[in-house]
Amino acid sequence: MKSFPTRSYPFVREALLARREIALLDVREEDPHAQAHPLFAANFPLARIELDAWTRLPRRDVPIVLLDGGEGFAARAAATLEALGYTNVALLDGGLQGWIAAGGEVFRDVNVPSKAFGEFVEAERHTPSLSAEAVDALLASKEHVVVLDARRFDEYQTMNIPGSISVPGAELVLRARALAPDPATRVIVNCAGRTRSIIGAQSLVNARLPNPVAALRNGTIGWTLAGQTLEHGSARQFDPQAGRDTATLEPSREAARALAERAGVGRVTLEEAARWAGDAARTTYRFDVRSPAEYERGHAPGFRGAPGGQLVQETEMFAPVRGARIVLLDDDGVRANMTASWLAQMNADVYVIDDARPADLVETGAWRAPAPAAPHVASIAPEALAARLAQADHGTVVLDFTSSANHVKAHIPGAWWTLRSHLAAGFDDLRGVPDAKSYVAVCMTNALAPFAAPEVAALTGKPVEVLEGGTSAWIRAGLPVESGEIRLASPRIDRYRRPYEGTDNAREAMNAYLEWEYGLVAQLGRDGTHGFFVI
Structure with a gap:
């Protein structure tokens, strides 16, 4: 196998601090990645490189540094990427152990940059929150209260706070004024754990929603640990027209734009963003932050669907090149600006398109990922x-x-x-x-x-x-299938089981997860490469 150059821990660290483009990629499966990895190492499994590379690494000469845990995956991934046309591929010197030996901080779990940023926001802004017991008492007393679940709809359907409504992250500022028109109505934002609760609640506070706002402390985990009952299979969603009337849209739009400007978000036209996408010297990601249904009905060519809340929650998965440009689009002036305001505070170079018209949204259907031709096989x-x-x-x-x-x-x-x-x-x-x-x-x-x-x-x-x-x-074709954990030739390490997923989680695992989240701000300080700030 061909020998590839190596890059040291100081090289990677200096690139991160200088905000130079770099893609630090952990090519192991998701579960080993979740056990320990550098803060900005995006999970990029070897098994899927041909399917993911041209979407997630759009510039072929972007600096790429690959790591593994000593299994030999990084060298194999490098050969695959080179065959796909990438010209600046290197291996992390010593892999994960080399990073640790050089003094690099390692983090557990997945989507760690976003989760750590959420904890950073709460520490800096003291985001208001209420305990599970306090929220349960409010609901029982028939107080004027609405609970908005900021997760994806499929996550919401797994388990949710009784009576809550699914309003995924970027929709909150656009929809909340319509869902709680009486300023006396208390608005509670929840997710499964902490991050999306914090970012969602702070978004409403930042956007000057007149209602009292709080995050549900520790989300559905906290609710479960308090011994309270969750609903399952709920289907309550926001009305797609909620928040689009002039009376509610204008204040949301003005607040979102002001926040984006305070965070240093730039402006770009559709035409200029298209030119950026062809820039051989700089990586540009283009994302449509509306809901999946809206995206599939019509979107601008070259824009990938990335609902804003999930883009903030899973930033390194959508945009693994640290230091890249990120361009966002919506059709309301709220969702893209709110999402951009958060990404900018995560130290990303972000721009919003203001000039998109319905006539520009000419492509339909789901995102069609570019991929190389598959080998010819019988x-x-x-x-x-x-x-x-x-x-x-x-x-x-x-x-x-x-x-x-x-x-x-x-x-x-x-x-x-x-x-x-x-x-x-x-x-x-x-x-x-x-x-x-x-x-x-x-x-x-x-x-x-x-x-x-x-x-x-x-x-x-x-x-x-x-x-x-x-x-x-x-x-x-109507042919029979089997189900169940049978005939597993390999260990099930392709996906990390989140401690907050499902309905059968052990109390010990949930408590351990919360303790881990509480410690992220200290880890950020030890790592020192994040560049996060809060407006």
């Missing part, structure tokens, strides 16, 4: 594979490269779930898989399997096909 139709598997002694083993969560939910009977990153010497994941005369590589949509198939062939020396249309096509 394929097999779902019905043909089903017929083969029905034969005795067919000798075919199906390897499923989808996410482990997708595999557990539904997979082809007999399929073995496998991590693509483990298809290399030194990993024995296939040792427990039955001997095969041939293999069929599948994933949910047939996006990843064609890239994995040649690696299976190289590792096993056996013929490999891919399933046309993936498991989704198998299901559409």
Whole structure:
């Protein structure tokens, strides 16, 4: 394998402090990444590089520094990125252990820059909050109170505060005046833990909402630890027209614009942003911060959908190049300015487009990620594979490269779930898989399997096909599926289980998570590279 240059801890640190562009990428799976990583190391799993790189790293000569935990993933990722056209790829000297040995701070969990920023905001601004017990008492007493859940709608449906309404982060300032028109109505903002509660509540305070505002302290975790009951499967959402009448929109728009200007947000036209996107010397991300439904109905060419609340919550995942330009667009003058005000305070170079018109939103549908052409691999139709598997002694083993969560939910009977990153010497994941005369590589949509198939062939020396249309096509054909944690050839490390997810979390894990969040401000101080400020 080709040797790549290395970059030291002082090199990376100096680039971060100087706000020079750098993409520090942890190419391990999400769970090991969540155990320990540098503050601005974005998770960029080796297994998905071909699917993610051209979206998340739009400039091919951006400085890239790759790290792993000694597994050899970084060198493999470097070779893949070079094959995709990236020209400035290096490895972190010594990997994660080298970072630690040089005195670098390491952080746990995921989306740490955003979560640490939330704690920083609360420490600086003393964001008002109420305990779970206090909010429960307000609700029980029939006080004039509205609870707004700032998470994604799918998270809200998992569990929510009784009676609360789903109003994802960037929607809060746009919608709150309509949802609580009486200034005496108390507005409570919650999420699962702390970050989106804090940022959401502080957004309303900053935007001069006349109502009393507070964050639900510790979110649904705090609610659960207090022994209070959550709802499940709720469907209450804001009215899409809420906040768009002149009486409520104008004060929200004026406040959002003023906040963006105070934070140092710039202005740019659609035409200029398009020119920036082609700039070979600077990375530019373009995001449409409206809701997914609005984005799919119509968006400007080149703009990726990134609901504002999630963009602030998962900044390093949407924009892993630290020091890049970020351009935001909406159709109301509120959501982009509010989102930009927070990203600027996170030390990003942010701009808002003011001149977008409905006629500019000419593309429809979900974001179509640019990706290289998949290797040419023999394929097999779902019905043909089903017929083969029905034969005795067919000798075919199906390897499923989808996410482990997708595999557990539904997979082809007999399929073995496998991590693509483990298809290399030194990993024995296939040792427990039955001997095969041939293999069929599948994933949910047939996006990843064609890239994995040649690696299976190289590792096993056996013929490999891919399933046309993936498991989704198998299901559409009415063919049977299995579910459950069965035939897992690899460990389920592709996703880190958040302590606040689901309904079966241990009290110890939830308390430990809160203690970790409380300690983030001190960690920021020790790390010293963040550049955060609060207006």
